[in-house]
Amino acid sequence: MDSAHPSPDGPQPWTTLDRRHGDSLVLFRPRWDTLVHPRSHEPFERLVLEAPDWVNVVAVTSGGELVLVRQYRFGSATVTTEIPSGVVDPGEDHADTARRELREETGYTARRWTYLGHVDPNPAFLDNLCHQWLAEDAVLTDGQDLDPGEDIEVLTRSPEEVRDWVRDGRIDNALVLTALARVLDLRRGTS
Amino acid sequence: MDSAHPSPDGPQPWTTLDRRHGDSLVLFRPRWDTLVHPRSHEPFERLVLEAPDWVNVVAVTSGGELVLVRQYRFGSATVTTEIPSGVVDPGEDHADTARRELREETGYTARRWTYLGHVDPNPAFLDNLCHQWLAEDAVLTDGQDLDPGEDIEVLTRSPEEVRDWVRDGRIDNALVLTALARVLDLRRGTS
Numbered sequence: 001m002d003s004a005h006p007s008p009d010g011p012q013p014w015t016t017l018d019r020r021h022g023d024s025l026v027l028f029r030p031r032w033d034t035l036v037h038p039r040s041h042e043p044f045e046r047l048v049l050e051a052p053d054w055v056n057v058v059a060v061t062s063g064g065e066l067v068l069v070r071q072y073r074f075g076s077a078t079v080t081t082e083i084p085s086g087v088v089d090p091g092e093d094h095a096d097t098a099r100r101e102l103r104e105e106t107g108y109t110a111r112r113w114t115y116l117g118h119v120d121p122n123p124a125f126l127d128n129l130c131h132q133w134l135a136e137d138a139v140l141t142d143g144q145d146l147d148p149g150e151d152i153e154v155l156t157r158s159p160e161e162v163r164d165w166v167r168d169g170r171i172d173n174a175l176v177l178t179a180l181a182r183v184l185d186l187r188r189g190t191s
Numbered sequence: 192m193d194s195a196h197p198s199p200d201g202p203q204p205w206t207t208l209d210r211r212h213g214d215s216l217v218l219f220r221p222r223w224d225t226l227v228h229p230r231s232h233e234p235f236e237r238l239v240l241e242a243p244d245w246v247n248v249v250a251v252t253s254g255g256e257l258v259l260v261r262q263y264r265f266g267s268a269t270v271t272t273e274i275p276s277g278v279v280d281p282g283e284d285h286a287d288t289a290r291r292e293l294r295e296e297t298g299y300t301a302r303r304w305t306y307l308g309h310v311d312p313n314p315a316f317l318d319n320l321c322h323q324w325l326a327e328d329a330v331l332t333d334g335q336d337l338d339p340g341e342d343i344e345v346l347t348r349s350p351e352e353v354r355d356w357v358r359d360g361r362i363d364n365a366l367v368l369t370a371l372a373r374v375l376d377l378r379r380g381t382s
Contacts, residue, residue, distance in 0.1 A: 010344040011262050011270050025213075025221060025238055027316060033265060037342060044340045046265040047216055071202050074224060074237040076314035079202050116379070119365040122312065123267035125218060130365065149235045151228060153201040174310040174321065174369045181372035188307070188373055 012038040027051065051128040054121065055097045056085035056179050059108055059135040065156035067106055067138060072151065081165065082176045088131075098133040106154045107142040110135035119178045132179040159184055203229040218242065242319040245312065246288045247276035247370050250299055250326040256347035258297055258329060263342065272356065273367045279322075289324040297345045298333040301326030310369045323370040350375055 014035040022030035028049040035044055059067035066083070073080045086101035088094050095113065102108050116132040146152060157165075163184050165171045171180070180186065205226040213221035219240040226235055250258035257274070264271045277292035279285050286304065293299055307323040337343060348356075354375050356362045362371070371377065 007344060007346075011342050013268070013270065014263050014265075022216075027238055030216060035265065037340065038263075039342055040339065042339060047218055048266050072205050072229075073314035074205075074226065075239050075316045075318050076311055077204070077318070078314065079204065080311075080314050117360055118363065119368060120267055120271075120363045121365050123264035123269065123271050123364055125266045127266050127268070148231065148233060149228065151202050151230055153198060155198075169308055172309065172311045173314055174312050174365050177310060177369045177372060178365045181368060181377045182379055185376045185378055186372045187376055 014038055017043060025049075047125055049126050051126055052090070053088040053094060053128045054085060054130040054175070055088060055094050055101060055133060056083050056130060056175055057098050057102045057133045057135050058083055058116070058179050058183055059102055059106070059110060059138040061108070061138045061156055063156075065158055066162050067102070067108055068155050068157060068162070069105055070153040070155065080173060081171050082173050083179060085130075085175065094131040095133070098131070098135070102135055102138070103142060104145040105150075105152050107140050107144050108135075108138040108154075109141040110138040112136040116179065116182045119175065121175060130175050130178075132182065134183065205229055208234060216240075238316055240317050242317055243281070244279040244285060244319045245276060245321040245366070246279060246285050246292060246324060247274050247321060247366055248289050248293045248324045248326050249274055249307070249370050249374055250293055250297070250301060250329045252299070252329045252347055254347075256349055257353050258293070258299055259346050259348060259353070260296055261344040261346065271364060272362050273364050274370060276321075276366065285322040286324070289322070289326070293326055293329070294333060295336040296341075296343050298331050298335050299326075299329040299345075300332040301329040303327040307370065307373045310366065312366060321366050321369075323373065325374065 016033050016035050018034035020032045028051050031048045031050055033046050068081055069084055070081050084102045084105045088097045114134040116134050118129040118131050121130050166186050207224050207226050209225035211223045219242050222239045222241055224237050259272055260275055261270055261272050275293045275296045279288045305325040307325050309320040309322050312321050357377050
């Protein structure tokens, strides 16, 4: 028996009775599902935001520094420090999205690419994944290629500095942290 | 100079010209902001989902195991393995939310509570934070107290097993991973 499924009477998938879409929210397509609770058999309406997959990139320069981006974020209303990231275009392979976003946001190109895996940004209401890539031997080869609605500053820092910025909360974007946790030890009080 | 702000001509906050709310989405209140790009001075409309803060809890039993919850998630349409979590009620202190959610979802009560810090679930479009708590010496004192719309299984596992489940992707909720990264070394290939 799969040890992640320790009890045969554990949570079961719910049956979907109905699906109804709301008006597009540009980044998302809201969907209202009517689902049946598998034990009480009562119906419940739940909101799902349909979204394309995302990617983010841990890029390491040939000098061993991490490539970071700073930009004003409209949800938090703050200038954040993050790693390069973006949305997978329709029909695009997320490996290509990773290369494209690194180049467009920072001008860096990397020779060695390794897939780190995915995380689920929020399984409670989002239906998408965030794919995470490690880009090594990254070199500055181009200028930035930003959308008119972007304003992004590029910087590089040592892994130790990045770890310190995570620990003091200067880097606090959850998706960024999950990618960094695959390559840095982010525990409190360890060196 | 703050080393996270390395360049004085780096990204500046954008000026908000207008804010307009859409219909409530229960979990969220959509808001459309019209903002001015600080360099081009062009206006852009951006979506923000206003949301209450969230909490999640790394609970360690007196026997040293982590308390996990399994439930069907409507966004991913899968049964997930996570740590206890929930929404901060209006006027509630997130320290109380953490205690309440641990007790309601699992029946566990903990003697020792430590604030681990917050993460920003998604600064691009969410305006909320997720506060993270460590609960130690957790003991099973009560039954579960679930909402009619919940179906949650409780299990406990050793830190090593939890780390393995993160590495093999069985635990993939981004907010869960950011909390676990504060207490476990989640790097690939380390023991």
